[in-house]
Every structure is written in structure tokens, then in C-alpha cells.
Amino acid sequence: MFELLNEQPKDKILALVQMFRDDSRPNKIDLGVGVYKDADGRTPIMRAVKKAEQLWWNTEDSKAYVALAGDPAFSDVMVDLVLGDAAERDSVAAVATPGGTGAVRQAFELIQMANPTARVFVSDPTWPNHLSILKHLGIEVVLYRYFDSESGSVDFNGMLEDLGGMRPGDVALLHGCCHNPTGANLTMPEWDAVIALLNDKGAVPMIDIAYQGFGEGLEADAAGTRAVVKGCPEVLIAASCSKNFGIYRERTGILMAVHHDGTRKALTQANLAHLNRQNYSFPPDHGARLVTLILGDATLRADWEAELEAVRRGMLDLRTQLASELQRLSGSDRFGFVAQHRGMFSRLGLSPEKVEELRRDHAIYMIGDSRINIAGLNAQTVPILAKAIVEVGA
Numbered sequence: 409m410f411e412l413l414n415e416q417p418k419d420k421i422l423a424l425v426q427m428f429r430d431d432s433r434p435n436k437i438d439l440g441v442g443v444y445k446d447a448d449g450r451t452p453i454m455r456a457v458k459k460a461e462q463l464w465w466n467t468e469d470s471k472a473y474v475a476l477a478g479d480p481a482f483s484d485v486m487v488d489l490v491l492g493d494a495a496e497r498d499s500v501a502a503v504a505t506p507g508g509t510g511a512v513r514q515a516f517e518l519i520q521m522a523n524p525t526a527r528v529f530v531s532d533p534t535w536p537n538h539l540s541i542l543k544h545l546g547i548e549v550v551l552y553r554y555f556d557s558e559s560g561s562v563d564f565n566g567m568l569e570d571l572g573g574m575r576p577g578d579v580a581l582l583h584g585c586c587h588n589p590t591g592a593n594l595t596m597p598e599w600d601a602v603i604a605l606l607n608d609k610g611a612v613p614m615i616d617i618a619y620q621g622f623g624e625g626l627e628a629d630a631a632g633t634r635a636v637v638k639g640c641p642e643v644l645i646a647a648s649c650s651k652n653f654g655i656y657r658e659r660t661g662i663l664m665a666v667h668h669d670g671t672r673k674a675l676t677q678a679n680l681a682h683l684n685r686q687n688y689s690f691p692p693d694h695g696a697r698l699v700t701l702i703l704g705d706a707t708l709r710a711d712w713e714a715e716l717e718a719v720r721r722g723m724l725d726l727r728t729q730l731a732s733e734l735q736r737l738s739g740s741d742r743f744g745f746v747a748q749h750r751g752m753f754s755r756l757g758l759s760p761e762k763v764e765e766l767r768r769d770h771a772i773y774m775i776g777d778s779r780i781n782i783a784g785l786n787a788q789t790v791p792i793l794a795k796a797i798v799e800v801g802a
Contacts, residue, residue: 420536420776428773436771437789439780442588442752444651444719447786454654456712460701468697473690476681478504478662482696485703486662489626490617490647494634501665501677503684504691508618508648511663513541514683515614515644518665519579520547521679528614529571529580531555533755533777535588538581538616550578555590557757560745562592568605576610582636584617584645585629586751589779593623593750599632603639613640618648621716622723623750626652642667649699651752652716658695723752726785733794743797755779758802770796 424440443451477483483502491500505511519526528547530538531554542549550573553566571580582602587593594602606613613636620629637643642665649660665676684691702708731747734740746754758766758778766772772793774780785793 417540424773424775427767431771431773433771435792437773437784437793439772439774439784439793441784442781443656444654444752444783445781447722449786451654451656454712454715456702456708456715457653457655457698459708459711460698460705463701464694464697474693476684476690477502477677478691478696479693479700481704482700483662483664485700486647486649487664489703490620490630490633490645490664491637491666492627492630492634494637495666495668496670498670498673499666499668501667501673501680503663503677503680504693504696505646505661505663505684506688506692507650507659508616508646508661509537509541510659510688510691511646511648511661512538512616514663514680514687515646516541516545516547517683517687518644518663518679519612519614520545521683523577525577526612527575527578529574529578529611531567531581531583531587533589534581534583535616552580554587555592555755557755560592560743560749560755560757562594562598564594564598564601568601571602571605571611572609574606574609574611578609578611579614579644580606580611581614581616582632584615584620584633584647586619586623586753588618588751589753589755589775589777591749591751591754591782592745594632596631596635599635600639603636606640612642612644614644614646616646619651619751620647621652622720622752625717625720626713637666641669649695653695653699653702653712655695655698658698659692660695660699723782726782726787726790727754729787729790730782730785730794733791734797737794737798752781752783753779754782756797756802758797762800762802765800766796769800772796 428438446452482504487500527550529550529552532551552570553563556563615633617633623629645664647662650656702712727747731744734743756778760776763776763778
């Protein structure tokens with residue numbers, strides 16, 4: 409049997425991680441892997457998470473399974489965090505998943521179960537795993553224009569033109585905030601235009617929101633998602649707790665399915681639970697339990713929000729510093745968009761050759777499409793990166 413297996417495409421990000429590890433140069437800079445790091449290059453455990461873990465260690469009295477859908481209390485606090493008052497709770501079916509990736513996978517499988525002929529429209533570019541999972545499931549993908557590399561902004565006219573090709577029952581995959589890999593986001597008027605187009609076409613929006621709190625703040629980052637939920641009859645939302653709670657290895661995510669006709673909730677909930685059963689049975693609980701404790705306790709939540717806000721502002725400061733340093737060294741405002749982007753990532757618009765030159769000659773590692781992780785920088789490495797970019801003639 410094993411002789412019949414074929415080689416699978418290498419994950420470029422994981423390959424870059426290994427190259428960075430193998431590089432013995434002491435001044436190397438890792439801007440590739442999409443994990444938050446502080447100024448010392450660590451991914452710290454947030455204060456509120458540490459406190460919640462201590463609290464749970466003192467009170468946990470069983471390791472038995474929770475439920476196929478996970479703890480309902482986790483679903484309640486996450487629906488509140490992401491959706492606010494955009495939907496009545498009895499119109500939202502939800503299941504805990506192993507990370508945001510698990511939520512995305514379950515959403516795609518639900519789409520396939522409900523409508524095997526549905527096409528999924530995906531932004532060009534997008535998080536590579538979106539395309540990998542869709543290909544693995546055999547779901548047809550249609551790319552829509554999203555990013556203008558010259559201006560570093562959203563190609564909104566191109567986006568609308570391409571989404572105009574949707575048919576009833578097709579799905580539009582949208583990034584809730586902090587677009588990965590570009591960092592360029594829709595404005596609220598643009599969200600409204602997308603909502604109108606989706607409704608006109610009879611298409612279903614699916615939102616992947618993995619960075620709530622990393623862009624403009626917890627509430628502002630959820631504004632686009634909430635507008636879609638208010639404005640569309642059906643919505644799928646895949647949310648991750650990896651970034652904003654810093655619990656990457658706990659694999660904590662949630663899939664929500666909103667239908668404003670509450671009579672559909674029980675059927676949808678049953679199908680989501682069925683998918684959980686087929687893929688991994690009971691979802692992990694530890695990370696979900698920590699999130700539930702934090703969001704349900706006023707003191708823990710205030711501490712978490714304060715630390716998350718400090719993380720967000722730190723990344724904004726790095727963006728401003730990098731854009732200013734590039735402007736100073738190059739005499740051009742070509743990279744001014746870096747200060748306007750939000751979240752962990754920006755796509756610089758460098759050629760693959762320039763990216764390779766930065767790695768080879770300057771020990772600076774970024775994805776081949778020139779996506780950089782802003783959180784991989786600190787105040788000391790920003791000038792090094794800016795100088796290297798200018799020196800390679802980017």
C-alpha cells in the first residue's frame with residue numbers, strides 16, 4: 409500500500425522554518441512563521457491564561473469527555489466575543505474545533521454535505537491552507553482579485569468584478585480582519601457593498617477570523633463580520649483563539665453557523681456534531697476551558713484585554729517605525745502602506761529573487777511572496793531590515 413503513495417507538495421512556510429533553524433548566522437531574522445513574538449523573540453503565555461490555568465488546576469476534577477460540540481459555555485462566550493449582538497443566540501449553531509484550522513475544515517465539509525456543487529471563491533492571495541484543504545476535499549475553487557501589489561491596498565473593483573461571477577449556492581470566503589497574507593483590509597463601506605453583492609447573487613459568506621484584537625481592537629476587528637451576519641440570511645464563521653489568547657498549541661477554535669430562522673438551528677447543530685464525530689469525535693477542552701474562564705471573569709477578562717491591546721499597539725509601533733525607516737533610507741514613500749496595514753502580516757511586493765537575496769546575503773527570512781510577520785521584528789531589527797531592503801534594490 410505505501411508504495412502507491414505520492415509525494416505531497418511541501419509546505420513552504422514549514423520549509424522556511426527548517427531553513428532558518430539550519431542557518432548558523434547569529435544575526436538571522438525570522439519573519440516567516442505566523443506566530444506572535446515579543447521583543448525578545450519569545451511567544452509568551454499571557455498573564456490571564458496563566459491565572460486561568462492555575463484556577464482550573466485547582467478546580468478540575470475529571471478528564472472525561474465533554475460533548476461532541478464541546479462545552480456549551482465555550483460556544484456562548486465565543487459567540488458573544490465574535491458576534492456581539494449581531495445575531496440572537498438561538499440562531500447560532502456552534503461546535504468547538506481543534507484550532508481555527510479545524511473550524512475551517514469543518515466548514516468546508518459542511519458546505520460539501522449541503523451542496524456538493526458549490527464553488528468556493530477565495531481571495532488571491534489567501535492563507536495557503538485554505539487552498540490546500542479545498543483541493544484535498546475536491547471542492548472547486550474560484551480565485552477573486554484582492555490585493556494590488558503596486559499600491560499595497562485592496563483591489564476592490566477587481567474583487568467585486570470577480571465575485572460578480574458567483575452563482576446561487578456558491579460560497580465567498582472572506583477574512584474577517586487582518587488579512588493573511590497581505591494585511592490589507594476592507595473598509596466598512598466596502599463590506600456593505602460585498603454584502604449587497606452576495607445577497608444579490610444568492611451566495612453564502614464564510615468568514616475566517618483568526619486575528620480579532622490584533623488590528624484595530626476587539627470590537628472594531630469584529631465589525632465586518634457582524635455586518636455580514638446582520639445583513640445576510642446565512643453565514644459560516646471560523647474563529648481561532650490561537651493568536652489573541654496566545655494558546656497556539658492548545659488548538660482552540662470554533663465554527664459557528666448562523667441562520668436567522670431559528671428553526672434551522674437544531675438541524676445545523678446536529679450536522680456539525682456529526683462532522684465532529686467523523687473527524688475527531690470530541691474536541692479538545694483545555695484551551696477552550698481557559699478561554700471560557702477568562703471571558704467569564706471580569707478581572708481576568710480586563711487583564712487579557714489590556715495585554716492584548718499592548719500587543720496590538722506594539723505591532724502598530726513596529727509598522728510605523730519600519731515605514732518611516734524605509735522612507736528615510738530610500739527617499740520614497742513606496743512602502744508607506746506598511747503603516748496602514750493591520751495585523752501580523754504585510755506583503756511587501758518584492759520579487760522572489762529579492763526575497764532570496766535577502767535570505768542569502770542578509771540572513772532575513774520571509775515567505776517567497778514577500779509576506780513578513782511584523783511581530784518577528786523589534787526596535788533593533790527594524791533598521792536592519794529596512795537597510796537590507798534598500799540595499800537589494802527593492
